[in-house]
Amino acid sequence: MTTNQLDLSADAVTLTEQLVNIESVSQHEAAIADAVEQALTAYPHLAVTRRGHTVIARTNLGHRERVVIAGHLDTVPVNHNLPARREGAPESGGVLHGLGTCDMKGGDAVILRLAATVPEPNRDVTYILYEAEEIDAKYNGLRLLAESDPELMAADFAILMEPSNAAVEAGCQGTLRVEVRTTGERAHSARSWRGVNAIHGAAEVLRRLTEYDARRPVIDGLQYHEGLNAVFIRGGVAGNVLPDECVVEVNFRFAPDRSEADAEVFVREFFDGYDVRLTDSAPGALPGLDRPAAKAFVEAVGGEVNPKFGWTDVARFSALGIPAVNFGPGDPMLAHKQEEHVPMEHIERCEAQLRSWLTS
């Protein structure tokens, strides 16, 4: 078996193309992880470790400060969007099309370039390229690493190179899901007065949702924006039967000044009087921009810092007490879309800014 070759001396756009052309749908990351591991092992200034299909490369220069720069190697399923295809030139708004260009092999290419070409960074760096971010959290390579080798994730600050339009998005909102359940009593719909309609019982649940007023707290100068939404509703037994159950699945996106427990209390009070079952929960991440390492990074990169509304793996660093930001090439709105693409200029800019921060 020949291993796919990655040329870490190529420019980051070319390297993105190479990464995109190694298909790596979640749970099929062996080939790309092999290529990444082989390429990084060639550099004596890096200590390379592998866990499953997650590859960790560390400098060990004895600096007082250590930072993590991380990205996932997997993609959502192929959708007639391979191989990579260039359109235009970087300097004239050109883009690279193809699965994973945006989410997030552009970021991975930047990580690999920095790892290979900055042998003596001004702070120690742990580069992490991990598996299975796009599927059930139980497979998530970063989660598994935090459990098996937390010392490999130890740092003063972390950058997750998820697409953020090459700007800093700090922290992330948390997310939880509950099922709000109404019950009734079945009856033939021709004699409906003998039963209790559980779908009608959900009217008040939906009314409260329509009157929800989103909280928008400002944290470290960033305005977050919560949201409480029904994402599924289901009920019904047969076309001639009053249903005895209706379930509304509600997703609460909460600002990182709430803990998961606080968020759950809020939702339970919001639906007071109803059967509320928690099905899923993940904490937010505070931006942590007051921490020195984060401050220094934001100053070095410049530009506006935005809050991250969606949930990302930065929360896994936050849970370890490590401030973390999202900073990567590509528009997050294009992630998981058939037509995903990344501006080549984003890739180049992210690389240049991080290089400057690590070498200035």
Place this chain on the structure above:
Amino acid sequence: MTTNQLDLSADAVTLTEQLVNIESVSQHEAAIADAVEQALTAYPHLAVTRRGHTVIARTNLGHRERVVIAGHLDTVPVNHNLPARREGAPESGGVLHGLGTCDMKGGDAVILRLAATVPEPNRDVTYILYEAEEIDAKYNGLRLLAESDPELMAADFAILMEPSNAAVEAGCQGTLRVEVRTTGERAHSARSWRGVNAIHGAAEVLRRLTEYDARRPVIDGLQYHEGLNAVFIRGGVAGNVLPDECVVEVNFRFAPDRSEADAEVFVREFFDGYDVRLTDSAPGALPGLDRPAAKAFVEAVGGEVNPKFGWTDVARFSALGIPAVNFGPGDPMLAHKQEEHVPMEHIERCEAQLRSWLTS
């Protein structure tokens, strides 16, 4: 192949047992229809016709008046409830257990007994034993007969021997179904202000349903009772996406003084402002108790006359201009239940009352 034997000289309870023990789940009525046809053909006072697995037996005595007495031969699927099992004696509240005892082989047995043993009724009788009542209306034997041979259904009055606790239930309510659809705009639930939640949009649809006030018109002295109920609700795309569609399926049961068209207008006005799509509709049947043949029957049978709330095949007679009632042994609430059964006394009483009406 031996045909199952039916002994029409046996009492009606024994004959019910024999019919129950010929399995006849919808679309598997060949054996029971063969047995019924063979048994009836033995009587020279009957003109027997067969269409598919529907058997029609007519007296042709030249009476001014003709009545139909009808029942379906099929059952819902077997559910560990065959063969028939007797418990107790008719005079002490005994019942016959088993699939189809209630819905409606008790009624079928009465029909066969009358056909065989009343050679010279005081009005001509058309006995109809038909297939496929329990499934999609397109297979319904009575519907097919009304299309292929309407002259075989021609009558001044019709009795459908569906279970009605051996009392007369007149007419039936109509039924229609609509889908009430709300639409929105998808967005990631972490940035919900960018979308419009279609499930939240259904709050007002459900609110109107909770405030629905049922009309209870009195027709021919019978109080009907309408009903408007959500029977299904569905919406949702993914756990992190604002849904762009929510569909509430609503069943309207309407009194027989409304036409299908009137009923549709009512529902469309009720959900004014929403996308309402008619999916299914069947007319009610007026009780027609003011018609001479119906009056005579009700007087002969005696007892209280009740309105029929559920939809039954009496509406097919009503559509042909023939007043029709439900009158048969068994509790309609037990139909389609695993534990269905019929009081033997109901079978005997229905037979005696109809015999008296046809011979007095």
